[in-house]
Amino acid sequence: MVDINRYSGQIAINDISIDGQKRLSGSTVAVVGIGGNGAIAAELFARMGIGRIRVIDNDSVRENNLHRQFLYGEDDLGKPKVISAAGRLKAINRSVEVDTVNDYLTEKNSASLIRGSSLVYDGTDNFASRYAINSACFDLGIPFVMTSSIQYWGEIIPVLPGKTACLKCLNIPVVEEGSCSRIGIFPTAVVLTAAIAVSAAVSILTGKLEAGYIKIADARNGTVETVITERNPACPVCGKLTYKSG
Amino acid sequence: MKLRVRYFAMFRDIAGVDTLEMDFTGRKVLDLRKIISSANPEFERRGMLIAVNERYAEDSMDLHEGDTVAVFPPVSGG
Numbered sequence: 001m002v003d004i005n006r007y008s009g010q011i012a013i014n015d016i017s018i019d020g021q022k023r024l025s026g027s028t029v030a031v032v033g034i035g036g037n038g039a040i041a042a043e044l045f046a047r048m049g050i051g052r053i054r055v056i057d058n059d060s061v062r063e064n065n066l067h068r069q070f071l072y073g074e075d076d077l078g079k080p081k082v083i084s085a086a087g088r089l090k091a092i093n094r095s096v097e098v099d100t101v102n103d104y105l106t107e108k109n110s111a112s113l114i115r116g117s118s119l120v121y122d123g124t125d126n127f128a129s130r131y132a133i134n135s136a137c138f139d140l141g142i143p144f145v146m147t148s149s150i151q152y153w154g155e156i157i158p159v160l161p162g163k164t165a166c167l168k169c170l171n172i173p174v175v176e177e178g179s180c181s182r183i184g185i186f187p188t189a190v191v192l193t194a195a196i197a198v199s200a201a202v203s204i205l206t207g208k209l210e211a212g213y214i215k216i217a218d219a220r221n222g223t224v225e226t227v228i229t230e231r232n233p234a235c236p237v238c239g240k241l242t243y244k245s246g
Numbered sequence: 247m248k249l250r251v252r253y254f255a256m257f258r259d260i261a262g263v264d265t266l267e268m269d270f271t272g273r274k275v276l277d278l279r280k281i282i283s284s285a286n287p288e289f290e291r292r293g294m295l296i297a298v299n300e301r302y303a304e305d306s307m308d309l310h311e312g313d314t315v316a317v318f319p320p321v322s323g324g
Contacts, residue, residue, distance in 0.1 A: 033324050125324025150323035153255040170302060172320045173293035185323055216254045216318055225254055227297040227316065
């Protein structure tokens with residue numbers, strides 16, 4: 001049952017309408033990593049009425065998170081992020097079911113943590129986790145949106161298994177530059193990145209994503225560049241996979 | 247051939263330029279990658295992704311007169 005009054009603002013948009021809102025309300029989104037990008041995304045998912053949100057993280061709230069991680073405040077310092085996040089998400093929208101997983105996603109546990117999701121929002125901060133999500137999502141046929149941001153910049157890659165290019169298709173190199181606190185991250189970068197990525201997630205959940213791409217967001221200059229991607233038939237992860245509409 | 251090369255994200259800061267016009271004597275994306283890496287050794291260390299005319303490009307792709315090439319890093323943080 002869709003709460004028409006609560007979501008009237010987005011139902012009024014043709015792309016969403018009642019049908020799209022029903023899809024959102026019937027969806028489960030796993031947010032892996034609820035730091036900069038993931039925390040904003042989780043809040044947006046709760047506000048727009050995603051039916052169930054699973055927050056996955058093993059970190060605690062630290063003072064140097066607060067300038068960019070929107071779900072947390074000074075009262076949350078030292079607490080597990082998933083606990084603080086769940087409380088905030090329920091306070092925003094009590095009709096949303098929130099599952100908490102106080103654990104890091106690894107190659108070993110990735111499938112069990114994301115199983116049953118309609119979509120995975122990758123808010124992690126390293127390529128080992130991203131490739132683990134990439135593989136698990138292809139094994140389980142779950143679409144996902146990869147996000148990353150550092151300093152003023154962000155990148156967003158939505159992936160529909162068997163339909164659009166995956167991270168392996170693109171052969172994205174594993175480059176670990178260090179933490180956001182070391183390299184630097186400006187809060188507008190995570191806001192811009194999450195806004196674009198959540199829009200991509202909604203496109204997937206409402207069945208409207210047609211082609212793969214990389215978006216490169218520049219929060220300093222206020223620009224977003226788009227690079228169209230295509231699947232690689234020789235990809236070891238998805239080369240032989242055929243897309244099945246959900 | 248003449249190419250238009252654009253740098254995105256932190257590559258703009260590292261190269262100190264957004265866009266440049268280049269007289270390119272090679273043939274493929276790989277040839278261009280080597281030229282750009284030579285001028286900006288930091289790029290390969292950070293990982294260098296390339297798009298041609300707004301499409302993701304592999305090193306084996308041929309380049310043509312007037313192509314616009316985008317060069318950008320994989321962003322690693324979260």
